[in-house]
Amino acid sequence: MSAAPGVLDRDGLGALVAVLVAEGRTVVGPTVRDGAIVLAELASAEALPYGWGVELEAGRYRLVAREDGAAFAHSAGPQSWKNFLHPSRERLWSADRTAEGELTFTAHEPEVPSYAFLGVRPCDLRAIAIQDRVLTGGRYEDGGYGKRRRSALLIAAECTEPGATCLCVSTGGGPAADPGYDLALTEVVDEDGHRFLVRVGSDEGARLLEQVPHHGADLVTEATARASVDAARDRMGRALPPVDLRALMGASLAAKRWDDVAARCLTCGNCTMVCPTCFCTTTEEVTDLTGDHTERWQRWDSCFDLDFSYLHGGPVRASARSRYRQWLTHKLSTWHDQFGTSGCVGCGRCIAWCPAGIDITEEVAALDAERGTESP
């Protein structure tokens, strides 16, 4: 745990991935696929998106080639680690009925891969900590999530290239990795070469670092790494207004702005699917042809879906206005009441992947302005 920082070159990173694979871990990290940087299982570090960056705007995501060959100089893609820790479909339990009409219920114990997540952005590291609180921090634990999470190894990649939709600093985060990682990488590309400063965050991280060729961190690499992370802090593309967001949302339930955003919102739920903290699920009953075997499946759900709030007679939140308001007020305000933290880490995914280009920073600023005009 007290291990000193080290430096890996590109081959060293390759060796680290090779060690993880050899030890039986499922290594998941960023890779280029279908015109995007997605998270997928990596056979080797060569699959990392070396030389690719992204260009982001509201409703827009494009890959761009980078001359420096950097692997982690891109901001969040369409997926997050919840796709692996909190998968979109999971069987919870099954029930079988005998000829005599007796029932047996069997909990589904998922086969859990031993994940190694490579290239976890600081915003996503915070998102994992938030989902930990939601799914394992209460009286009951989401068993599948807890099992996957406890066996997952986290290798963070600090942010040196924020995108135009990034807003983590204004959500209380930043481009530097908070504790919670096993190893944290900071990528440095300069005249001295392409290398990764490695900080150790756990005993397991220290053990792994010892397995691969590296050298102790030199002052130049440490200073350059620190400087580029510090510079990233000042280059955030967007920011939420510097006000008490929890109070603002609470005071804005009757705002006119919700009608404005509802006129643009397609209620497609994309924002909830790409959000790294959105955790909502529904359940489905699946039976086989005999009628004596039934399974209970959990799948991702979205508060933008009409069925989400359905009570006999109809949905509680029928209007687009009320569903957008539910999402945003939950994320920034009532999440605190429920889980003791904000639900937003400022990754900007909801802005980039909104087909209508709705930008939460713009919406929150408008709500703040509207509150201002109503003040005496």
Add this chain to the structure above:
Amino acid sequence: MTAVPVPHRVVARRAETADTVTLRFEPVGPALPDFRPGQFAMVHSFGRGEIPVSVSSVQATGGLAHTVRSVGAVSDGLCAARVGDVLGIRGPYGTGWELERARGRDVVIVAGGIGYAPLRPLILGALAEPAAYRRVNVLIGARTPGDLIARKEVESWATAYTGVTVDQPDADWRGDVGVVTQLLGRAHFDPEDTWAFVCGPEPMIRAAARELAHRGVRRDCIRVSLERNMRCATGHCGHCQLGPLLLCRTGPVVDWECAEPLLSVREL
């Protein structure tokens, strides 16, 4: 740990109204922990799904009872269950009425329609200890005489006041007609020293709780049971949100002081 239903056998079935059935259960194997009045269970209908249902009887002997109104696929399946059938139940979940907080005070219980069912174990609890509570009032409203649950049981109670009213009377109805809140004027209670317990359709809860508060009952002494869509009951699915609340764990029973501002916002 995944919450898995526990098999329970239907040992008694009573048709309450044309669309409402009370099922009494005994565990097939190990029993669930004891329920408190006001808490709920997730009840499974094989091949259909699970719904949250507040308990209408919590007696350990004679088992647990749930009163279910047929309004959808799962509740249809539950209403069709017969004596001897086995169903899965998990729980107990959520907050209870906490009748014990009303000891030594007047008690006003307001039930609308099937809202009577979650209140039933509370009423029986209050009547079982006549010395512990000052004056117990039970006010019951239903759409029609045919929608009244447990008429006979209600008539047998020794309460300070029991009133029954319907919105739409039939030719044989000789009782009160109109909303349940109008019965409050006939109930015997000192508003400043009263605990109230309210369950029913949301508009009725709002009207009854507002009227009680208007008459001087403290808003934190009015307990209401709320309903939202619910999938997991363990705080993870996000469906039962009502503003800051997750009704599966901070509800279903909450103080009116907490519920009033939330129920005042449309589509919250």
